[in-house]
Amino acid sequence: MLAGPLPELLDHRKLANQQGIVEGSFPVKQLERFGEMLVDLAGDVNLRLAFSKGEHDRTEVHGHVATEVRLECQSCLRPVTIRLSSEIAVIVVKSEAELEKLEEEQDGIISADKLMPIAALVEDELMLAVPMIPRHGDGECPDSEYAVTEDLAAEKQDESATTYRPFAGLADAIGKQNEPES
Numbered sequence: 001m002l003a004g005p006l007p008e009l010l011d012h013r014k015l016a017n018q019q020g021i022v023e024g025s026f027p028v029k030q031l032e033r034f035g036e037m038l039v040d041l042a043g044d045v046n047l048r049l050a051f052s053k054g055e056h057d058r059t060e061v062h063g064h065v066a067t068e069v070r071l072e073c074q075s076c077l078r079p080v081t082i083r084l085s086s087e088i089a090v091i092v093v094k095s096e097a098e099l100e101k102l103e104e105e106q107d108g109i110i111s112a113d114k115l116m117p118i119a120a121l122v123e124d125e126l127m128l129a130v131p132m133i134p135r136h137g138d139g140e141c142p143d144s145e146y147a148v149t150e151d152l153a154a155e156k157q158d159e160s161a162t163t164y165r166p167f168a169g170l171a172d173a174i175g176k177q178n179e180p181e182s
């Protein structure tokens with residue numbers, strides 16, 4: 001069993017032959033596409049994956065992945081910490097053609113090589129686990145800056161209503177003063 005900080009690459013063939021279990025963590029920053037969805041790349045991904053040999057001698061991977069990440073709250077636009085977790089059930093195939101032959105309910109990952117990034121086994125599932133509209137819980141947004149910003153916008157509108165009219169009048173007055181001189 002592999003445990004603790006995990007290597008970036010795994011020999012999925014060997015693990016399947018040994019019915020190996022991989023348990024441990026790796027840095028979130030190893031997940032490039034998933035990382036693009038986050039406010040920052042702090043933290044680790046924790047996982048436990050069991051490898052076995054399935055149909056057509058393919059590697060099957062079952063397990064669980066979890067992490068805690070910071071996303072942008074869609075109410076206050078500040079970071080909100082969200083815990084994500086997902087079950088993993090994937091089949092490793094060698095090519096796009098093989099991937100297309102899988103049953104509809106089977107998830108496949110292409111790896112032509114026996115060595116594959118451990119991140120590839122869990123990245124898609126983590127991306128799917130990210131909420132469409134991440135936000136703090138009701139009333140949990142810090143300082144509610146969102147509401148303050150709205151008030152300011154409303155104030156500015158009032159200002160423009162009261163402030164710009166006198167200027168327009170002034171311009172008219174200046175225009176009239178200038179008229180006789182021209």
Ligand SMILES: [Zn+2]
Nearest residue numbers: 073076136141
């Ligand atoms: Zn918020």
